[in-house]
Amino acid sequence: MQDLHILPKIRDGLSFVYLEHGKIERTQHAVEFFDANGGRTLVPTAALAVLMLGPGTTITHDAIKVLAENGSLVTWCGEQGVRFYAQGLGETRKAYHLLKQAERASDPMKRIQVVLRMYHYRFGETLHPELSLEQIRGLEGVRVREAYAAASREYGVEWNGRKYDRGNWGAADPINRALSVANACLNGLCHAAIVSGGYCPALGFIHTGKQLSFVYDIADLYKVEITVPLAFRLVAESKEHLETRVRHACRDVFRESRLLDRILPDIDQMLGITAEELAVGEQADEDAARPEPLWDMPELALEGDGDGRDDS
Numbered sequence: 001m002q003d004l005h006i007l008p009k010i011r012d013g014l015s016f017v018y019l020e021h022g023k024i025e026r027t028q029h030a031v032e033f034f035d036a037n038g039g040r041t042l043v044p045t046a047a048l049a050v051l052m053l054g055p056g057t058t059i060t061h062d063a064i065k066v067l068a069e070n071g072s073l074v075t076w077c078g079e080q081g082v083r084f085y086a087q088g089l090g091e092t093r094k095a096y097h098l099l100k101q102a103e104r105a106s107d108p109m110k111r112i113q114v115v116l117r118m119y120h121y122r123f124g125e126t127l128h129p130e131l132s133l134e135q136i137r138g139l140e141g142v143r144v145r146e147a148y149a150a151a152s153r154e155y156g157v158e159w160n161g162r163k164y165d166r167g168n169w170g171a172a173d174p175i176n177r178a179l180s181v182a183n184a185c186l187n188g189l190c191h192a193a194i195v196s197g198g199y200c201p202a203l204g205f206i207h208t209g210k211q212l213s214f215v216y217d218i219a220d221l222y223k224v225e226i227t228v229p230l231a232f233r234l235v236a237e238s239k240e241h242l243e244t245r246v247r248h249a250c251r252d253v254f255r256e257s258r259l260l261d262r263i264l265p266d267i268d269q270m271l272g273i274t275a276e277e278l279a280v281g282e283q284a285d286e287d288a289a290r291p292e293p294l295w296d297m298p299e300l301a302l303e304g305d306g307d308g309r310d311d312s
Contacts, residue, residue, distance in 0.1 A: 015189050015254040017043060018247060020054030020079070026062035045070040049260060050192035052077050073192040077184070079169075095292075096280045097198035100273050101214075105203045110272075114205045117270050121221055137206065147224045154229075155236040174239045178231035181243045183219065185250040186227050187212070190219045193263035218267060226253060 022035040024043070031043040036056075043051065045066055050073045053059065059074075067074055076085045104110040112129070115136055120126055123143050127136060152159035157175055164172030164180060172180070194201050194214060204213025206220070230253055234246055254260070268278060 015251055015260055016050045016052055016185065016192070017048060018052040018054060018077075018185075019043075019057055021056035024053075024057065024059040024063045026060060026066050029066065031063045031066050045072050048072045049196070050075060050188050052188055055079050071196065073195055075188055075191065077188070094198050097273070097278070098200050098203075100277055101199050101203050101271060104271055105205060111205055113272065114270055117272070118206065118217065118221065121266070121270065122224060133206070140206075144224065147228055151228050151232040155232040157232050157235050174242055175231060175235045178235050178242055178246050179227065181246040182227035182231045182250055183223065185247055185254075186219045186222060187215050189254060189259065190222075190263060191215045193260065194218060194267065197264045197267060199267060218263065218270075221266060221270075222259065226257060226259070 019033050022033050024031060024033050026032075027042070031045050033041045033043055035041070045051075048070070051067060053074065053076050055078065064074065078085070104114055112133065115133060116127055116129060116131075119136060119140060122140075127139070131139075148159055148162065151157070158173075159175065160173070162176065162179065164176040169177070191201055191212065199214065201215045202211045202213055204210070204217045207213040207216040210216070227250070230249055231246065234242065234249055238245070
């Protein structure tokens with residue numbers, strides 16, 4: 001497949017499918033999952049944003065090829081999708097959006113503008129432009145703690161803070177486990193959208209130093225709105241089969257809120273990228289092997305008579 005524009009847009013697709021303890025193979029032009037009990041399930045690759053492979057899964061070369069051709073991101077993750085280990089190839093082949101992201105991440109003034117837009121998106125509050133990143137993070141922490149406390153009061157779930165031991169999953173209280181599962185699902189969906197749009201998961205603006213820093217930045221836009229109330233509501237209903245119920249509920253609420261329809265436009269808005277900038281590079285997707293222009297160093301006038309030559 002050469003023309004990726006004939007694929008369904010990521011905003012129109014399914015959010016994610018999580019599979020564990022089974023084998024994924026190619027069946028004609030589709031992908032099929034064979035579970036440990038002999039059951040068979042077709043995977044809707046043409047409209048799937050991300051396929052999350054949990055423990056005990058194996059996948060064939062042909063199946064990976066079908067998923068790549070259909071623009072489905074494949075991630076290898078821990079049980080219930082909580083940990084992330086690796087990713088496959090995303091949909092786009094162009095790097096123009098990444099270059100714009102890198103430009104904004106590298107310029108301190110442009111970077112702080114992105115951070116301020118993210119804060120305004122999350123909390124509806126416009127901050128003073130001269131605040132430092134540390135001050136903004138402090139204000140963010142206060143607002144997030146207030147959101148947890150409000151959800152605790154609304155659903156009657158005891159809240160003692162966001163804490164759990166990554167090495168001892170079962171030791172965490174139910175609400176922290178529910179939040180972790182919900183956020184892992186959200187991270188996976190945002191990761192797929194970021195890669196699909198040609199952005200880099202590692203070039204974060206608030207978070208930094210991780211291969212998923214930008215994923216955390218974008219996922220944070222939706223936590224107070226979506227995953228925090230969802231986790232508290234499900235814990236209030238029951239603590240039985242909590243992780244599975246949270247994962248299924250995330251899939252439902254992502255679809256109901258049309259989250260896939262929002263993520264890429266929200267990224268463009270946060271980065272301040274114009275429609276003209278977004279349209280650049282379409283031919284790179286139409287032909288994956290098409291050579292793109294080489295970078296030319298701009299002419300720099302040297303000290304002298306202004307003609308670029310040094311006559312000393």
